[in-house]
Amino acid sequence: MRVLDxxxxxxRSGAAPSTLRYYEEIGLIASLGRHGLRRQFDADVLLKLSLIAMGKAAGFSLDEIAGMFGRDGRPxxxxxxxxxxxxxxQRQMVELRTLRDVLRHVADCPAPSHLECPTFRKLMQAASHRKLAYRPTNGPRSGRKVASKP
Amino acid sequence: MRVLDxxxxxxRSGAAPSTLRYYEEIGLIASLGRHGLRRQFDADVLLKLSLIAMGKAAGFSLDEIAGMFGRDGRPxxxxxxxxxxxxxxQRQMVELRTLRDVLRHVADCPAPSHLECPTFRKLMQAASHRKLAYRPTNGPRSGRKVASKP
DNA sequence: GCTTGACCTCAAGCTGACTTGAATTCGTAC
DNA sequence: GTACGAATTCAAGTCAGCTTGAGGTCAAGC
Incomplete structure (x- = not known):
């Protein structure tokens, strides 16, 4: 079992030490113990951090990500x-794709002003059926708090 | 010219009044004036709000979105x-797809623990080349401040 | 044995995008 | 003319996800 400080x-992960400490504080990762003051981690934590990175990229909050791990720290x-x-x-991907296409269109459209481009106007029409709603920071949903393990 | 309060x-837009006031405060939208205390808006503001919504969905910050309107208020x-x-x-989509595949795999994989499943580990390997980096709140970049028009 | 440098703790700060609350002001309907 | 409801202002609060800073501790290398 490889131990990393x-x-x-x-x-290796690209996360700042302060971030790792923060993650430990909220119970998202766990350290094995200390060497002097220094936290020691099992090498597995790197895998877990990858999962966390992916989850964040996918728009999940840390709370939600934490909910994806069982008691033993395994997914x-x-x-x-x-x-x-x-x-x-999957749905999110479709939205992103649409949005990407809109952006690409607008970037390449030769109309002098976007308001004069029929494609743009049409896209806007389509988009304006969507309602605005406030979602504090990122993530599709906020729910349970990250529990620190007792 | 239709006037809306x-x-x-x-x-109509789905944005809370407090949000509209906030947008006006930071100079993102403008009101025509007041009727008594009540702000009055040109109906055009709805289009602008749609644009803002799209921009937000695309990951632009309000600052950036504000920068996308010319002096005349046109996009x-x-x-x-x-x-x-x-x-x-595009990159985000790829991440989402990977994560989706991970989730689907995990949902169907009969291995007792995912960490022992070679497929899982391989997917994670692929993902782990990505570095974690802190981006304060949302949006890939924060830049200029929203200027209130003089 | 001393220095060095990376770590530690703890509280506080920061960013963006709003919301909330208290106290107030209107226009409109009765 | 008065009550009502919706809007107003302003300061302060909230949330996630960290970072920063001051002051302290430790193991390893010389």
Whole structure:
């Protein structure tokens, strides 16, 4: 079992030490113990950090990501829920693709002003059916708090 | 020229009145004036709010969005920036797809623990080349401040 | 044995995008 | 003319996800 100290985890994962400390504080990752003052981590933490990075990239909050790990720190989500999440990601992807296409169109459209471009106006029409809603910071949903393990 | 008061703009756009006031405060939208205390808006503001919504969905900050309107209040979006953003959306999509695949795999994988499943590990390997980096709140970049018009 | 440099803790600060609350002011309907 | 409801202002609060800074501690290398 390889043991890494925080500095190494930091440089390998790209996360700042302060971030790792923060993650530990909120119970998202766990350290094995200390060497003097220095936190020591199992090398597995790198894998977990990758998962966390992916989750963040996908728009999940840290709370939600934390909910995806079981008591033993292993990923452990009811399979049905996983499939639901996957489907939601699928939908999100479709939205992103649409948006990407809009942006590309607008970037390449030769009309002097976008308001004069019929394609743009049409896209705007389509978009304006969507309602604005406030979502504090990022992430599709905020729910349970990250629990610090007792 | 249709004139709407703030309540109507709010209900049509889905943005809360407080949000509209906030947008006006930072110079993102402008009101025509008042009827008594009530702000009055040109109906055009709805289009602008749609644009703002799209911009937000695309990951632009309000600052950036504000920068996309010319002096006359018409959208005037730098094409290069749009392409960059589209490319970033592309990358985000790829991440989402990977995560979706991970989730789907995990949902269907019969291995007792995912960490022991070679497929899982391989997917994670692929993902782990990505570095984590802190981006304060949302949006890939924060830049100029929204200027209130003099 | 001393220095060095990376780590530690703890509280506080920051960013963006709003919301909330208290106290107030209107226009309109009765 | 008075009550009502919706809007107003302003300062302060909120949220996530960290970073920063001051002051302290430790293990390893010389």
């Amino acid at each position: 925080i500095g190494e985890v930091a440089s 452990d989500i009811p399979r049905g829920q996983l499939r639901l999440r996957a489907d939601e990601l | 703030i309540g109507e703009v709010a209900s 005037d979006i730098p094409r290069g920036q749009l392409r960059l953003r589209a490319d970033e959306l």
